[in-house]
Structure formats: structure tokens, C-alpha cells
Amino acid sequence: MAGVKFSVGEIIRHLRFGYRGVIYGVDPEFSLSDAWYEEVARSRPPKDRPWYHVLVDGSQHPTYVAERHLEASEDRTQVEHPLLGEHFESYDGRRYHPRNVH
Numbered sequence: 001m002a003g004v005k006f007s008v009g010e011i012i013r014h015l016r017f018g019y020r021g022v023i024y025g026v027d028p029e030f031s032l033s034d035a036w037y038e039e040v041a042r043s044r045p046p047k048d049r050p051w052y053h054v055l056v057d058g059s060q061h062p063t064y065v066a067e068r069h070l071e072a073s074e075d076r077t078q079v080e081h082p083l084l085g086e087h088f089e090s091y092d093g094r095r096y097h098p099r100n101v102h
Contacts (some may be wrong), residue, residue, distance in 0.1 A: 003028060004050040005067055009088065009096040012054065013073040014065065022079045022096050024062070025053030032064060043068065054080040066092040 006012060030037065030047035037047070045066030046053075052070065054063050057079040073086050078091055090095040 006050075006070060006072070008098050011073040011076060011079060011095065012070045013075070014051070015069050015071055018058075020057040020073050020075060021054040021059075021063070022056055022057075022081070022084070022088070023052050024098075025084075025095060027053075028053045030066075032093055036064075039062075041066070043069075046096060053078060055087070057081065 004026055006023050006026070008023055008026060011020060012023060013020050025043060028050055030051050034088045036100065045068050050067040052065050054065055056063055058081075062083065063079075076094060079096075084096070087098060089099045
């Protein structure tokens, strides 16, 4: 996908909150509701830039994050999340490999 910094399977770190996670979806621009944006996206990141669906390490929930809040994680240890198996089939020590969806 042109114009995106990260791809599915990459391990990232949130710049402000410090959590790690793995990207399981990429939107070239914001795709949730305006109500969600108004309530959750308090720093008002741009809607016309990429946003990422992330499984948060050590959490039970996924999250949705603007690209400007993310960086590649230097910590390559595996992410712990109950939904990993639904989205990924393997981990090679650097990145997760998505399941083939038919």
C-alpha cells in the first residue's frame, strides 16, 4: 500500500504510551466513525494519513492508532495477545506472517 510506513506483521511501539504491539491491519486513511474519532482521538491526528489496527502486547483488546504515534519497535520479543492466532500463522524473530485468507 503506497504511502504507509508500516505493514501487517510488524512490531511497533506507541510513542506516547510506550506499549508494543503487532499490526494486523492497515487503512490508508481513518476509517472508523466520526463519533469514535471525537471521543478517542484526543490529539486529533490527521484523518487523511494512514491508521493501523494493532494487537497490544499483554492486553486482551486491539486498538486503532494513527501513524504519527508509532515507531518500529527495537524489542523483537514475541507479542502476547489472545487474537494472534486468528491473524498470524508464524513469527520468524523479526515479524509475524499473516494467515492466508481464502
